Amino acid sequence: MTNLDITPDPALEGHYNLRLYVAGQTPKSLAAISNLKQICEEHLAGMYTIEVIDLLTRPQLAAGDQILAVPTLVRRLPPPIKRIIGDLSDSERVLVGLDIRSGEPPS
Amino acid sequence: MTDLSAVGATEKHQLTKALTGIQGLDDITEGGLPAGRPTLLCGAAGCGKTLFAMTFLVNGAAQFGEAGVFMSFEERADDLAENVASLGYDLDTLVADKKLVIDHVRIEPSEIEVSGDYDFEPIFVRLGYAIDQVGAKRVVLDTIEALFSGFTDQTVLRAELRRLFGWLKDRGVTAIITGERGDGQLTRYGIEEYVSDCVILLDNRVHDQVTTRRLRIVKYRGASHGTNEYPFLIDARGVSVMPITSARLQHKISSEVVPTGVPDLDRMLALGGFYRGSSILLSGLAGTGKSTFSAWFANAACERGEKCLYFAFEESPDQIVRNMRSAGIDLKKHIDSGRLRFDSARPSLYGLEMHLTRMHRDIETFKPSAVIVDPISAFRGVQSEIHATLLRLADICKERGITAFFTSLSLASDHANEADRGVSSLMDTWISLTDIEVSGERNRVMFVLKSRGMSHSNQMREYRLTGAGIKLSEPYVGPDGVLTGAARQVQEARERGETLARAQTAERRQRELDRRRATTERQIAELRAALEAEEREVAMLATQESGRESALEADRIAMAAKRGAAE
Numbered sequence: 205m206t207n208l209d210i211t212p213d214p215a216l217e218g219h220y221n222l223r224l225y226v227a228g229q230t231p232k233s234l235a236a237i238s239n240l241k242q243i244c245e246e247h248l249a250g251m252y253t254i255e256v257i258d259l260l261t262r263p264q265l266a267a268g269d270q271i272l273a274v275p276t277l278v279r280r281l282p283p284p285i286k287r288i289i290g291d292l293s294d295s296e297r298v299l300v301g302l303d304i305r306s307g308e309p310p311s
Numbered sequence: 312m313t314d315l316s317a318v319g320a321t322e323k324h325q326l327t328k329a330l331t332g333i334q335g336l337d338d339i340t341e342g343g344l345p346a347g348r349p350t351l352l353c354g355a356a357g358c359g360k361t362l363f364a365m366t367f368l369v370n371g372a373a374q375f376g377e378a379g380v381f382m383s384f385e386e387r388a389d390d391l392a393e394n395v396a397s398l399g400y401d402l403d404t405l406v407a408d409k410k411l412v413i414d415h416v417r418i419e420p421s422e423i424e425v426s427g428d429y430d431f432e433p434i435f436v437r438l439g440y441a442i443d444q445v446g447a448k449r450v451v452l453d454t455i456e457a458l459f460s461g462f463t464d465q466t467v468l469r470a471e472l473r474r475l476f477g478w479l480k481d482r483g484v485t486a487i488i489t490g491e492r493g494d495g496q497l498t499r500y501g502i503e504e505y506v507s508d509c510v511i512l513l514d515n516r517v518h519d520q521v522t523t524r525r526l527r528i529v530k531y532r533g534a535s536h537g538t539n540e541y542p543f544l545i546d547a548r549g550v551s552v553m554p555i556t557s558a559r560l561q562h563k564i565s566s567e568v569v570p571t572g573v574p575d576l577d578r579m580l581a582l583g584g585f586y587r588g589s590s591i592l593l594s595g596l597a598g599t600g601k602s603t604f605s606a607w608f609a610n611a612a613c614e615r616g617e618k619c620l621y622f623a624f625e626e627s628p629d630q631i632v633r634n635m636r637s638a639g640i641d642l643k644k645h646i647d648s649g650r651l652r653f654d655s656a657r658p659s660l661y662g663l664e665m666h667l668t669r670m671h672r673d674i675e676t677f678k679p680s681a682v683i684v685d686p687i688s689a690f691r692g693v694q695s696e697i698h699a700t701l702l703r704l705a706d707i708c709k710e711r712g713i714t715a716f717f718t719s720l721s722l723a724s725d726h727a728n729e730a731d732r733g734v735s736s737l738m739d740t741w742i743s744l745t746d747i748e749v750s751g752e753r754n755r756v757m758f759v760l761k762s763r764g765m766s767h768s769n770q771m772r773e774y775r776l777t778g779a780g781i782k783l784s785e786p787y788v789g790p791d792g793v794l795t796g797a798a799r800q801v802q803e804a805r806e807r808g809e810t811l812a813r814a815q816t817a818e819r820r821q822r823e824l825d826r827r828r829a830t831t832e833r834q835i836a837e838l839r840a841a842l843e844a845e846e847r848e849v850a851m852l853a854t855q856e857s858g859r860e861s862a863l864e865a866d867r868i869a870m871a872a873k874r875g876a877a878e
Contacts, residue, residue, distance in 0.1 A: 227432035232428055232429070232430065235428075259432070259433055260436065263436045263437070263439065264440060266436045266437045267414050267440070267441070270416070271433040272418065272433055272434065272458075272461070273430060273432075273433060274429060274430060274431075274432045274433055275429060276429075276433075286424070287422050287424065288424040289423060289424070289425055289426070289429045290426040290427035290428055290429045291426075291427035291429065292426050293426065293427035293428070294427055295426075297424060298426050301426065
């Protein structure tokens, strides 16, 4: 079951624009990056982009994007914006947080 | 709870302090907050934590050239700027001038999904970035405890807070961390255990429907500080704290005398006025001219070129000016010249302590040489509190060598009612105004109850409030006490009559005496005349006798001659 009538443009439909905020190459940051990649490959293959932002190099974004904790994963698209904090080790919660139904057959 | 090793260490390093620029607080803390360290500012909702903290930053930027960062976990930057605009703070300009950074940290518990480990490094990043932007020396975190509502993992949060406060110290910024008052502890989440250098507690108590804000320094590691609760005030002129007022009685005293403004009253006091820096109580019934005396005193001070601050609790300045014009005093010109300032407020506007704080602030800024409080009886509250308030006010004035003139409305006819008795010990001079009701009229009478350090008239004197000033009549003390008004005039007329009568009696007796003297003298003269007449007669007889003798002798000789010739 796909919701064809939600987004009129099929090219963007279901595309996930994700942004991961980290602060330096800490073990938590690295864990978050690898966990995220793994989850996306498993559930969103071919329909996601990940942007990793290191707040140590771009500190102004911490205030601008209202980041409180790291790592923070922000789902910028599709709307609404969702935030998940932590190293994403609990993939169930990440899927819930990103609103991806687990076990959904790829369409 | 200062351990000795800490004291030793700080003495060695000479604890540096950062001035807050908040009037009074710098006195209590003897120089401000511990520089380069975090201070916890805690209190219940609405007791002014945010304004207090913002004042610290604004003063730092405006007065001490220290830029600041305000990290708000509650209010948005716009709201914050709007809220403190009422204190006269222009945050937008400070931000534009790169003297202040405001960072609002938005916490939306509903948006936060947690998966795995995390830390609060972005707070550090944001803070560090903001500090670097303006080279901040002062930081406020308001209220960092809000994090606890958004994040349930307290272990992480507490570890991070500990790290944050350590990090602030390492950065060498003077920080204020605000915290909401919790049950049984200073803050709701017990963050005081991480911020232990200086803890200031704000309190907002309601008593008799009047709130009073109070401040207490719970602890200040490595430095002495005032330990009492001090009232503080937040109004259009910012935050001010009422500092410790010396209970040490070590005022510098002056033997200079200032006139009372009423020349006749000056003459009742041995030195011709009040000592400068003394406290004067003028108590009296309604309508005895307390305000008029005050106004003359103010007028005299201004005429000497000194500054006078007039706290009016019953009348507006305009009303006083108008009313005093009829008493022959032009206060307007003194107001215009800036020597006289009125400060009117209804007593119920604030609590006692707030009034005191406000008066203290005004005295500090205006620096008058004379202060008038008209009247102190307008204060309502627990007697002991009123007493304490007045004591502190009197001390504030004494410390600064300000002559303080208090009026007090006596309710009953007895001059020593409870309120007056309470404050009388604070006062150096006490003048009582009263009125005496005799034969259908009321007459105003005054007397000096006491005047420390100088002798004074013990008489009750009648006085009149005339367009040309307050005039005292010469004392008349009759058998029934002081006579006043018409009775006095009657008495004086009667006395004049008696004097006249006495004079007439004396005159009459004089005349009688004169007459009797005349009579007596006439009688003496008559007797003397009779005597003289007799003497003359006797003398005449003697002459006639001797004439006859000599004639006989001549005859005898003639006869003898005749006979001899014949013989």
